[in-house]
Amino acid sequence: MTGVSLRSLLFAALALVAATLFVIDYSQPRQRILPVSVGLAVTAVGTTFLLLRSWNMRIARLRRLAESLPGGALRDRPAGEKTLDLLERSLAGVAIEVHKLLDQMNFESARRDAILSGMTEGVLAVDHELRVTFCNPAFLKAIGFRGTKFEGLSLLELARDPELLDLLREVLSAGEPRQLHFKLLAANARTFDVHATPLATASGPGAIAILHDTTDLERLEQIRKDFVANVSHELRTPLAGIIGYADTLLDGALGDAENNLKFIEVIRTNAMRLASLASDLLVLSELESGADGEQELISIPEVVDAVFATVESEARLREVCLIRDEIDSVYVRGSRLRLEQALLNVVANAVKFNRPGGEVRVSAGQNQDQQVVIAVADTGVGIASQDLARIFERFYRVDKARSRQVGGTGLGLSIVKHVMERMHGAVNVESQLGKGSTFALLLPGAPAPDGNLTS
Ligand SMILES: Nc1ncnc2c1ncn2[C@@H]1O[C@H](COP(=O)(O)OP(=O)(O)OP(=O)(O)O)[C@@H](O)[C@H]1O
Ligand SMILES: [Mg+2]
The missing domain is CATH 3.30.450.20 (PAS domain)
Structure with a gap:
């Protein structure tokens, strides 16, 4: 209620009192109680007036408070609009703003939780x-x-x-x-x-x-340091041989017809070792950089033939019998060069870590899971169970002296493992010390050129 209408109400009440007092017949006893009643009425009206005024002031204060809150400020305020209506409009604006702020807070808190959880x-x-x-x-x-x-x-x-x-x-x-x-x-x-x-x-x-x-970073850093130390060590031995024998030749052995060819042969062997080390390191770095090589359909019997042709002379030299067991006409997809290299490493090991009169059997076929399995079984020295888990690590050799003597740096099987991983396959090994080992290369089979998975 506005101040003007309150005042009008008060004046109307006072006018009523005055009129009443004026028209009373004071000789009539019943009419004499009328002033008392009128007085009470006036008091009631006055009290109501005061109460309404204080209520009005409070509403105005509330409205000012509402207008000071976010969203509560009113842009238009038509003349004559009631305070309560203004307050209501202000509060409606505040409610909208509060909802917006709550939504924003919920969004921010969800975002913060997502960031911290992630x-x-x-x-x-x-x-x-x-x-x-x-x-x-x-x-x-x-x-x-x-x-x-x-x-x-x-x-x-x-x-x-x-x-x-x-x-x-x-x-x-x-x-x-x-x-x-x-x-x-x-x-x-x-x-x-x-x-x-x-x-x-x-x-x-x-x-x-x-x-x-930082645990994984530190482990990688340690692997890198070990790798550099191993490479330096593997470089040093053949280099020392090359330099030593070259010096001997220069110091006069060149004229020693009995030994000079032997010395040159040692230099050549060491140089070949360096070349093989460099090529293995290059292959490893290519594999680790994620390069997949040329992708093609590979016939497994052809790969086995190529590997046999390469190791035959070495096997003959070591008196190891190479046996071509059952080789099914199966296919895989990937880099032929890499697969040949991986199988060559495994077959060369089977020959190297064998004994005169021993044998190496190679078979190939498909298992129940449609995987192509190339198995290389030897009757060689075997591998102790504690070494089995480590032979795929770079530079790991069970018997360092023997490996060096037969010409190995310990990179062959780590290349095999990488090649298999890049071709979505795996390499497994079973071995019995003193009896022999069987390495199995597993690869996803690919359809033969005629469309069949096996032919
Ligand atoms: N068929 C096997 N029989 C017995 N031991 C083996 C056989 N294959 C691998 N090993 C052991 O595993 C080690 C690691 O093999 P890997 O092929 O990586 O190295 P390497 O043959 O010594 O050297 P590289 O292959 O680099 O010339 C070998 O040194 C050897 O001790
Ligand atoms: Mg090897």
């Missing part, structure tokens, strides 16, 4: 008492936490790591960022780079730490 880095936030206020799934996974409730737990209870605790304590007391590289025992001794920084929260000071798992 991060590979662990995120941990603690309060000033080192109690966990937040952490993401990567952190929980890193520390191997299997529970569901972590909020409010003390950091020592959760991560059980004094180094991490000390770091965050230091950040809280110094109020400055700190870094740490450490081994988290709770996470199977994986290593982490931690960046911790102070974090002011509504409930007081805290700290936040980002943990970056």
Whole structure:
């Protein structure tokens, strides 16, 4: 109700009182109680007036408050529009804005959760008492936490790591960022780079730490270092032979008709070893760079023939019998050159790590899973079970002296493994020490040129 209409109501009430007082016949006793009634009525009207005025003032204050809220400001305010209507319009605007803000907040919170959950880095936030206020799934996974409730737990209870605790304590007391590289025992001794920084929260000071798992990087770095050390070592031995014998020849042995050819032969053997090492390294680097080579339909019997032709003379020299068992006419798809190289490495090993009078049998066919299987079985020295898992590692040789004597650097089987992986296949080995080994190359079969899977 507006101030003007309230005033009109009051004047009307006063006018009524005056009129009543004027028309009363004071000689009539019954009419004498009339002034009392009128007085009461006037008091009631006055009280109502005061109440309505205070109510009006409150509504105006509410309207001003509503207009100061986001979305509550009114652009048009037609003359004569009631305060309550204005308030209602303001509140409607505020309601729309509040819904918008809530939607935005929900979106932001979902986005933040998605980012933190998707991060590979662990995120941990603690309060000033080192109690966990937040952490993401990567952190929980890193520390191997299997529970569901972590909020409010003390950091020592959760991560059980004094180094991490000390770091965050230091950040809280110094109020400055700190870094740490450490081994988290709770996470199977994986290593982490931690960046911790102070974090002011509504409930007081805290700290936040980002943990970056460096274990795999460090392992790769170690592999790289070992690789370089191995290559240098493998280069040094044949190079020393070449330089030594070349010096001997230059120092006069060139005229020694009995030995000079022998010395040149040693130089040639060492140079061949270097060439083979360089070519194996090149193949490995090509395979690791993801190059697949030319893709073609490969006939397995043709590959076996090519490999036999290459190792025949070596087998004869070592008195090892090469046996071409049942070879089905099966096909695979991929790089023929690489497959030949892989099979050659396996067959050459079977010949190399054999004994005079021993044999090497090669068979090929298809198994129930439509995979092409090329099996190479030898009656050689065999491989101890503890070495079986490692023979596919680069430069791994069971008997280094024997390998060097028969001319091996330990790269052959790692090339085989890579070739099989690139061709979506696998290599398996079974062996009995002293009795022999069987290597099986498994590859997805491809239809023969006439359209059949086997022919
Ligand atoms: N058929 C086999 N019988 C016994 N031991 C084997 C056989 N094949 C491989 N090995 C063992 O596995 C090791 C690794 O084989 P790999 O072919 O990688 O290296 P290498 O033959 O020594 O050298 P490279 O092949 O580079 O000339 C060999 O040194 C040998 O000890
Ligand atoms: Mg080999």
